[in-house]
Amino acid sequence: MGNTDLIKRCQLGDVNSFSELYQLHKKKALVTAYLISNQKGIAEDIVQESFIECFQKIKTIRNPEAFEAWFYKILVRTGWRMVKKYNYFLLMSDQNMEGLSTTMDFNSELDTSETNMMVHEALAQLSLPLKTVVILYYFNDMTIEKISKVLGCFPGTVKSRLYNARIQLHEVFKKNELNVSTVDIFFGKRKEYGLDGNA
């Protein structure tokens, strides 16, 4: 069943269609919420509240094609509200470090993990609006127009936010790249002495 049919059935109050709709969007919604909040518990709460609101207000959708933008609008707003409420904004960097260190493979994916860590560290330093634009653009593959609909602002504002976010991320990368050589030396020495991660 297509997304449009599901939405139309949901508008009639069909819970089974809502379940299917949830199954279709749950993964992406959860990861988006997780990227915004950086807390698994909070991310689950965001998704739950968003889907509850979605089911309650789905009757108001006139054009089912616009469902994704409409839904992510709810999700982003709920996410922002929850992040502000629980004040996890300041704790994001710590959580990122934790999450990444558990998946890090010292040998084969050292470079990738290091870069990812750097990206998440840089993202954590961005303000919520800039971070959200980055997430919607890079992770959800949304166009500038769609993001502007989700955030309820002009496309120019989205472009400017994206530009500022890139500049800030670039600066963080540049700073970190200066330390890369030091990290290389450190892990090089670890290998020399037989202290690598998989030993």
Add this chain to the structure above:
Amino acid sequence: MEMHELDNKIKRALLCKTNEIEPSEEAFRLILAGLEKEQARKTFKTSYKHYIIAFICALSVIFGTTLILTVDGKSSTMELINTVKTVIILDKSNKVIEKNADGVINHADISDNTQLANSDTSKTVGVSVLLLQTFARWFLFNQVNVELYLRLLNIERMTLAQTWYNNKFWHRQVPLY
């Protein structure tokens, strides 16, 4: 670092996060429970609102009716008073006398001698008149009762209402009966 390279790095890092979190099995059950809870809360809120609205409406109707009746009572009394040409009052020696309404006295003498007033008034007017000994405040305020009382007197050309009115609205004294 080129922008293209930066874009790829950001994208890769964000996609990497998808492996870190998986939706829990009971998430949808929790959503349904949340929906039911919201529905119940909404129903309670709506019914509560209805009760409040109904109460306010009832209160408004009661207040409005009272106000209208009071205003009507006052205005109809005023109309009646305007038709008055002569009035019957008690003089200082407790005798009922008829006076011209234009030269009406603006103060009231208080007398409990209603029997004397009844007999003298009946004699003067020519019909049997019964003056109530006391007027409760609510009785005076009520338009119907005022009209009923005035009809009871059956006086077209004169009335005691002027005295009553003076007592009621000017001096707030007990009427002259």
